[in-house]
Amino acid sequence: MSGALQDWKSQKKPFAAVVTAPVFWLALFFVAPMTIVWLYSFGQNAGPADIVISGTLDNYKRATEWLYLSIFLKSLAVAALTTLICLIIGFPVAMAITFAAPKWRPWLLLGIMLPFWTNLLIRTYALMALMGTNGYMNKGLGGLWEGASWLRTLVGMQPLEAWTPVQLLYNNFAVVLGLVYVHLPFMVLPLYSALDRLDKSLIEASLDLGAGHFKTFMQIVVPLAAPGIVAGVMITLIPALGAYLTPDLMGGTDSQMIANVIERQFKRANDWPFGAALSFLLIYAMFILIAFQSMRSNKVKEA
Amino acid sequence: MTETKQPIIQIRNVSKRFGKVTAVDNVSLDILAGEFFVLLGPSGCGKTTLLRMIAGFEMPTEGQIIIDGQDMSLVPPNKRPVNMVFQSYAVFPHMNVMDNVGYGLRISGVSKGEIRDRVAEALELVKLGGFEDRMPDQMSGGQRQRVALARSLVMRPKVLLLDEPLSALDAKLRAQMQFELSDLQDKVGITFVTVTHDQDEALSMASRVAVINKGEVAQLAPPADLYEYPANRFVADFVGSVNIFEGKLTLDEPDKAAVDCPGLGKIYLNHGVTGPHGADVWVALRPEKIYLHVPGEGKAIRAAAQDAPDGHNLARGTIKGMSYLGDITLYEIQLEGGQMIRVSRPNLSRHDQEDFTWDDKVSMHWRADSPVVLLS
Numbered sequence: 137m138s139g140a141l142q143d144w145k146s147q148k149k150p151f152a153a154v155v156t157a158p159v160f161w162l163a164l165f166f167v168a169p170m171t172i173v174w175l176y177s178f179g180q181n182a183g184p185a186d187i188v189i190s191g192t193l194d195n196y197k198r199a200t201e202w203l204y205l206s207i208f209l210k211s212l213a214v215a216a217l218t219t220l221i222c223l224i225i226g227f228p229v230a231m232a233i234t235f236a237a238p239k240w241r242p243w244l245l246l247g248i249m250l251p252f253w254t255n256l257l258i259r260t261y262a263l264m265a266l267m268g269t270n271g272y273m274n275k276g277l278g279g280l281w282e283g284a285s286w287l288r289t290l291v292g293m294q295p296l297e298a299w300t301p302v303q304l305l306y307n308n309f310a311v312v313l314g315l316v317y318v319h320l321p322f323m324v325l326p327l328y329s330a331l332d333r334l335d336k337s338l339i340e341a342s343l344d345l346g347a348g349h350f351k352t353f354m355q356i357v358v359p360l361a362a363p364g365i366v367a368g369v370m371i372t373l374i375p376a377l378g379a380y381l382t383p384d385l386m387g388g389t390d391s392q393m394i395a396n397v398i399e400r401q402f403k404r405a406n407d408w409p410f411g412a413a414l415s416f417l418l419i420y421a422m423f424i425l426i427a428f429q430s431m432r433s434n435k436v437k438e439a
Numbered sequence: 440m441t442e443t444k445q446p447i448i449q450i451r452n453v454s455k456r457f458g459k460v461t462a463v464d465n466v467s468l469d470i471l472a473g474e475f476f477v478l479l480g481p482s483g484c485g486k487t488t489l490l491r492m493i494a495g496f497e498m499p500t501e502g503q504i505i506i507d508g509q510d511m512s513l514v515p516p517n518k519r520p521v522n523m524v525f526q527s528y529a530v531f532p533h534m535n536v537m538d539n540v541g542y543g544l545r546i547s548g549v550s551k552g553e554i555r556d557r558v559a560e561a562l563e564l565v566k567l568g569g570f571e572d573r574m575p576d577q578m579s580g581g582q583r584q585r586v587a588l589a590r591s592l593v594m595r596p597k598v599l600l601l602d603e604p605l606s607a608l609d610a611k612l613r614a615q616m617q618f619e620l621s622d623l624q625d626k627v628g629i630t631f632v633t634v635t636h637d638q639d640e641a642l643s644m645a646s647r648v649a650v651i652n653k654g655e656v657a658q659l660a661p662p663a664d665l666y667e668y669p670a671n672r673f674v675a676d677f678v679g680s681v682n683i684f685e686g687k688l689t690l691d692e693p694d695k696a697a698v699d700c701p702g703l704g705k706i707y708l709n710h711g712v713t714g715p716h717g718a719d720v721w722v723a724l725r726p727e728k729i730y731l732h733v734p735g736e737g738k739a740i741r742a743a744a745q746d747a748p749d750g751h752n753l754a755r756g757t758i759k760g761m762s763y764l765g766d767i768t769l770y771e772i773q774l775e776g777g778q779m780i781r782v783s784r785p786n787l788s789r790h791d792q793e794d795f796t797w798d799d800k801v802s803m804h805w806r807a808d809s810p811v812v813l814l815s
Contacts, residue, residue: 340496341529341587343516345543345594355542359533 177412187408195413204397204414211393212421214308214383215376218315222323222372223365225316230327230364231357234334245328248321256318260385263314267386269301277302306388314382319375323368330364331357363433370429374422394418444471447597447630448493453502454654455488462488464654465502470598471647475624475631479641480651481677486634489651490600493632494523507597522591523600526607528583530575536562536586537571543594561593564623581612592627601633605640617643638678642666650674666725671815675723682724682780688714688812697751698722698812702778707751709807714814721813726783728809731770731795734802746807754803756780758795768792772801 177196179189198204233244251259266272278299285296304310334357342352358365380395387393394414401411446469455463462485470476478486491497493504495516504511507520522543531539538545540561541554549557562568565585575583584604591599604620605613621644624631635641641648642662650657650665650673657677658670669675672683686700691711698706698720706722714720734755759779760771768791770782782803786792795801 335527335529337525337527337529338531340494340516341523341525341531341590342542343496344494344521344523345546345590346517347542347546348517351546356531 173412174416176409177416179409179412181407181409184406195410196417198410199413199417204394207392207397208394208417208421211377211379211395214312214315214391214393215373215379217312218319218376219323219369219372221312221316222320223369226320226323226327226368229320230324230331233324233328234331245325248324248328251318251321256381259318260314260381263317264305264386267304267310267313269303269305271304273304274301305386306391308387308391310386310388311383311391311393314386315376315379318379318382319372322371322375326367326371327361327364330361330367334360366429366432370425374425377422378418444473446470447472447507448632449503449505450489450493451503451505453489453492453499453504455485455492455497456500461654463492463499466651466654466656467502468649468656468659470630470632472630473628474646475621475644476633477641477645477648478632478634478651479638479645479648479678480636480657482636484651485654486636486651487602490523490602490632490634493598494521494600495519520597521600522594522596522598523602524584524587524591524604526603528580528587528607530583530586530590532575534575535571536567536573536575536578539575539586540590540593542590557593558589561589564592564626565589566619580607581616584608584616588623592623592629596629598630598632601631603634603636605635605637613640620644642678650677652677667811669723669811669813672721672723672813675811675813680726680781680783682726682729683813684722684724684778686720686722688712688716688718688720691716696812698810702776703774703780704754705751706810707747707807708810708812709746712812712814714812718814723811723813724780724805724809726769726781727767727785729780729782729803729805731782731784731801731803734800752805752807752810754780756801756803758797758799758801761795761797763792770795770801772803 175189176187178191178193179187180192180194182188229248233241233248236244264271268274278301281296281299289295338356338360339352342356343349347355377393378395379393380399383391383393384396384399387396395418398411398414398418401407401414405411448470450466450468450470453463453466454461464485466489478489480486488497492499493506493511495511495514498512511519531542534542537555537558540558544554544557558571559568562570565588567582567585567589570578570582570586573582575586578586584607601620605616608616617640620631620633633640633644642665645662647659647661648665649659652673658665658674660668660670665674665678669678669681675681675683682703684700684703686698686703686706688696689699690697691714693711694709696708696710696712698708700706700722703722703724712720754774756772756774758770759773762769765786767783767785770784772780772782774780780803784791784795
């Protein structure tokens with residue numbers, strides 16, 4: 137098979153025919169705009185619509201001030217927490233799908249992917265409707281509260297005070313919950329594909345050799361699913377780090393993330409050079425994460 | 440082999456159903472301590488399900504499995520005194536040989552020094568001494584299988600279960616491993632229970648074989664008995680190659696019997712078959728037990744043998760197919776009645792295969808103790 141691939145690669149003309157279009161596309165719509173934004177990050181405003189690329193590092197200096205750095209670090213923390221929660225929730229889900237009867241598996245996977253068919257904005261508003269002070273979550277909690285109050289009167293105790301709705305929205309909790317909701321499928325799918333490839337007789341062999349389910353999970357399942365875990369973490373962490381819509385709609389005044397700050401620079405503040413510098417700091421951070429991952433996977437390949 | 444042995448595994452009326460499919464149907468059998476027991480059958484016959492029930496990966500729908508006197512109904516696989524070598528070997532790909540073989544010992548809390556000694560000993564046993572630091576992907580299939588064997592043997596189980604242990608190996612290696620497994624079983628004295636669909640494997644390694652068909656035990660016997668005294672058509676056909684002809688029992692006395700087979704002729708046996716007179720029976724005749732000769736020449740040979748009345752245990756036909764296999768030549772012969780019969784002939788000299796060729800008229804005879812009469 138690799139021989140056929142070699143032959144195919146050595147056919148220069150068809151190869152060029154296939155490759156030119158995507159390369160051209162990427163150059164025009166990805167590399168060129170990114171280069172422009174990158175150049176902006178070394179420039180300064182010379183008027184409402186004019187940017188002079190002067191090679192200054194002032195934008196980067198300003199971007200690394202504590203005010204912005206703290207938001208950046210906070211974004212990283214929120215993204216990391218989101219990723220961790222996704223991993224904790226996603227692993228059992230992925231395992232359940234792997235071990236489900238084959239006829240159910242496509243349906244369960246469909247269930248995981250179904251949210252993608254809906255616009256992110258609509259999903260976010262739907263979640264907000266659920267979590268609002270008059271939403272179903274609060275109504276459910278209120279119902280439980282009243283039930284508890286009624287039980288107290290039954291045993292002759294004073295009823296509880298009237299239910300006051302809990303503020304579920306517009307805080308960091310809401311942001312993390314929203315991000316987990318949006319990113320969970322990104323975690324489940326790579327985990328599922330890793331677990332699905334895992335030879336089930338390895339699990340049986342471990343049980344057969346006297347290991348319980350927990351030991352088997354820690355010694356066999358987790359190490360062998362490691363590529364899937366790393367892929368899931370990366371594919372969750374990176375978009376969560378750059379999340380814009382969820383903190384914007386569901387967060388409070390103190391839960392803005394770095395993407396919201398960047399958005400403000402480009403729009404309200406009309407400071408494109410500074411926004412560009414912030415953007416590139418984010419991109420550099422992601423590069424570092426991806427570099428770590430590829431170094432790790434190279435090491436695994438060598439071993 | 441003559442000493443009376445205790446059953447180490449007792450399978451009592453075990454059935455296993457998956458939805459509407461019955462994989463194992465009311466099987467009862469005893470596996471004796473120290474024997475090399477083989478479950479033989481075509482794919483999908485339920486033999487692997489039976490093995491997996493012994494290991495504890497499947498629970499019987501009905502019935503009971505007793506290992507070493509203890510009912511296993513509620514015992515999970517990790518608490519059973521048996522270990523399994525998987526068809527795919529299931530060697531942990533992220534651990535080296537040392538960690539693979541030592542896995543079970545590490546789990547059960549054996550000290551590091553003892554693990555090292557026992558792993559080395561087990562690897563020596565499977566002829567993999569010095570391979571401790573190898574990773575599984577640096578080893579051949581045969582070597583990985585030895586790792587799987589060592590990993591199970593190091594646990595010193597009462598019973599070692601092997602699921603199609605040789606199916607993934609090439610023919611030469613398979614033959615070698617057949618001997619090695621028998622040898623190993625002799626050395627360690629552990630009861631081996633092997634599942635296979637390969638009759639050669641079963642015949643060469645087993646002390647006893649249970650032939651499984653459609654979830655039921657078709658016959659349980661030592662290999663030679665299975666081959667020479669099959670209990671029914673399924674066993675006769677599945678174990679080795681055989682010619683089967685329908686017939687009617689015309690004579691049945693303690694020391695002789697006769698069957699009239701329309702397709703083959705009159706069959707005479709020098710022993711009785713306890714079947715009702717006139718019953719429909721089947722006669723099984725192995726290809727290697729039929730003598731082939733040029734017509735006319737047969738009379739002299741028959742006269743010398745004289746173990747059957749005239750006109751019995753004889754047939755004539757025309758050679759329609761031939762395959763030269765080196766040690767033997769296999770002939771497909773069309774009988775006068777039109778049915779085909781397979782005859783194999785050893786090539787005792789370098790030119791024996793030249794004696795007969797396509798479309799030759801031949802006659803055949805067999806000894807009175809060769810045919811087997813089957814009632815089912």
